Amino acid sequence: MSEAVKVSDVGKRYGSFELQGIDFSVRQGFITGLIGPNGSGKSTLIRMMMQMVRPDSGSIELFGHRLAGESAQLRERIGYVSDENYFYDHLTIKRMKKILSPFYGSWDEEKFRGYLERFELSENKKIKELSKGMKMKFSLAVALSHSADLLIMDEPTAGLDPVFRRELLDLLTEEIQDDTRSILFSSHITNDLDRIADYIVFVNKGRLVFDETKDDVLERxxxxxxxxxxxxxxxxxxxxxxxxxxxxxxxxxxxxxxxxxxxxxxxxxxxxxxxxxxxxxxxxxxxxx
Amino acid sequence: MSNIAYLIRKDILLVYRYMLVLIPLLGYMAFLQTGGFMYYAVLPSAMMLITACTLEIQPANQRFIASLPVSRRRIVLARYASVLPYTLIGIALGLMMKIVAELLGQPISAVHWQESVAVLGINLLLASVFLPLYYWLGPKGMQAVRLAFIVLVIVGSTTFGYLLKDSLTMQRWINDGVWRAAPGLLIAMLSIVLLLILSLLLSWRLYERRDV
Amino acid sequence: MNILISNSSGEPIYAQIVAQIRQSIIQGELEAGAALPSIRQLAKNLQISVITTKRAYEELEREGLIDSMVGKGSFVSGINREFIREQRLKALEAKLAEAAEESRALQIGRDELLHMLSMIYEGEES
Known part of the structure; x- marks a missing residue:
């Protein structure tokens, strides 16, 4: 089975916080849930995949390529949903899209508009006027509009109402109908997205507890x-x-x-x-x- | 190459609103006749660079940039390259100010094209000092540096502009042609290029190691 | 065919799927050769893991109830009508044995039991 992401023996130190010996993978064609309490290192691991944070030791592979200085092009194949609003607050949705879409060769404007409509987002609204849930939806619309092979979502359900959370399950399962795509999401509230998760990676206090199929975890x-x-x-x-x-x-x-x-x-x-x-x-x- | 252009386009889309604020200020200064062409040209271009950097100082926005499929080196390179369009915009504004000043009956001295080259030189000089500081200090120390730089730009570009304008090399270049000024120009050009390269290397090194 | 998943039953989800599809096949609701939804489609419809549905289909395949063809999907197998009937007969015998056991425990005689059975049988017929 090929792996969209392979994390090998990764370590990172931040003051008193330490990630140590983390090994796990995101298998192609499957949904992987990265779970653990707040502060367990989930966001740091995700940021390492996005090359925002450099591991002190170990390595990370994306689509079989080991991340190094010039691996930026690989990010075209990733749809990333951040756990915070990282867009420019004072811009409208329309302008923000105008800024970021040219960076993605396979940007699909029609698809993006479809999502805006589906999520009931008006493109003339300023990002700072959006509720937390709406910001998340906008971020999701961006992530889903450039035919990414891998969707990485950091705490995507935070701020979403239960109705949309269910809709998100549909959206994500739709995405992986094509079994070449993969999804990784992190969450500290479980019993949420993990309905549809195939694999569960559990980190606690900077250590890996397990990386197994959800069914095995629940049965064991x-x-x-x-x-x-x-x-x-x-x-x-x-x-x-x-x-x-x-x-x-x-x-x-x-x-x-x-x-x-x-x-x-x-x-x-x-x-x-x-x-x-x-x-x-x-x-x-x-x-x- | 293209994504460097998109990065610059992003900066211009982000800062142009802030620059609109600067125009009446410049108009007012033109009325008071506090500066010359070089001043009017350097001030907006330097302000654009500083504003573009400050707008990105929020950790979240830094992550946005880092999430794009563009390498860190290119992100830095785009910042240096953006000095060119900013300078062009600055020169356009400077010329506009000259016209405004004349309309207001406060004509400023004649503008020579050589001064535009000098504006570019000053802007590159400022950028090569400012950008490594920006990448070195990151969000934390940046507020203070930004203020210091704005003051430096305002005060510095006037005095520096005048000094430069009256300098022997500039005078020779304007009056006697490029060959008479060649030694001075060559030294100026070489030192700016050298400084730029050192500055770029330093910024690369600083930003590539940064966790955002 | 309907598949209803209970989250509170404590029975693993894959086992629930197996039981319900098996039931549909035995009852003839799903005929030989009928196509089952793809593994990913079923996972999407039930909002569950792909691995869980895959495991359910593998189990059904092991029982000989369905055939899976790469690239084509999964189909109810055709050769097992007789086999299924046998299975059902076995299950029926087991239930009857249980009833007989219970009757002995309650000291209900053979005739009385047969009488009860025929009452129930006819009652359900009418």
Missing amino acids: HVLVKGGKELLDDDVRGLFTGIRETDVGFEGLVSDRAAAQRAFGDLALLERPSLEEIVYFTSKGAAAYV
Whole structure:
């Protein structure tokens, strides 16, 4: 399987924050969700793919080309949606488009107009007059209008209402009907875009937790709920993260079979949601309420 | 090459509104007769360069530029190249001011085409000092440098303009033709080119390493 | 054919798809040779992962219920009418065995059970 993005052993230090030994890929033809709590390094990784940030160590490949000083042309093949409004606030949509469209050889004006209409954006509006959701839609319209092979979206659902979030799912699945295209999105709120994600890359505190198909992730993990008398030091060691209260505990075990052996019928074993996996993993064993 | 043109086009689309503000100011100055042609030409072109840079100082906008399919080197090169169109616009404005001044009954001294070349020289000189500072300091220190530069441009371009205009080389060039002024011109040209190259290399080095 | 995915059932999504397509085939709703939606189309319609639908189709293929041809898509296989009937008979036997077991546990005699069955059978007929 070919890879749209390959991140190999990437490290980066920013003051006290450190990304270390990050390895993952964005497979061609699939949707990959980059998830993790705020401040876990998702945006930095995405900015590295866009060559905004240089890794201190390791390497990044886009479409099989290792990123180096003069890899700028590769960005023509990327539709990028930033997590902030990075357009010029005082310009109208029309003028902003006029500035950026010539940089993309395959800019499709008709497609762009189609998206403006679909997203109900008026091109005479100034960008600073747009709501957060509308800015995101404009950014998306730009990203989708130059036949990009890879769509990279940094927290795209922030500021979007639930109705449009659902519409976004349709839009994105439409994009990958053609199995040569790939999508990477990051999100700290899961149970959102990850409905349609094929692969999940989970980073936490600058480290990679896993890069697996979503189905494997969901099947491998198990949420255990039970009475506190079941917990001893050995049992606690099984948990990736655990939350203990006065009336019992719930915790995440990343090996379903091991949990079944340990608890049998003594505890409640449930399928966790991705959100629960993120929650328990980032809280770790110290989670205590 | 083409994306350098698009980058310059972007800057002009971004700054032209701000330049409209400058025109009445220049008109007022023409009325007060505070400057000559060189001043009227250098001020708007230098201001355009500084404004274009400041407009991009927001980290988000820096990321916009970095996200374009254009290499960092070309982005920097475009900044240096933009001095040319800015100078042309500046010269056009300078000539306009001369006409305005004459209409207002405050004629300024005659304009020689050689002065336009000198305007380009001054602009290149300013850019080669300003741009490495811009790429070095980034968003943080830029506010102060920008102010300092605006003052420098306003004060400097007047005095420098006068100095240059009255300099022996300029006088010879205007009065006696290019060959009489050749040694001085050659030295000026060589030093500007050398400075530009050094400045460009420095800016490249600074901007290529920057995380935005 | 309708496919309805429940997010709260706890059953993996791919298994839900397999069960529902299998059901449609067994009930004859999907006839031999009928084309199934492409993997990507189905993923789009259900707003789920491509990998999940792919896995469901692979499972159906393993069961011999569908054939997938590269570049053409997936079709309900034709050779299995008899096989499916056998499968259904087996399932029916299992259910009957369960009913017999339950009857013994409740101390219901054979005749009484047959009577109940014929009542139910006719009741559903009418």
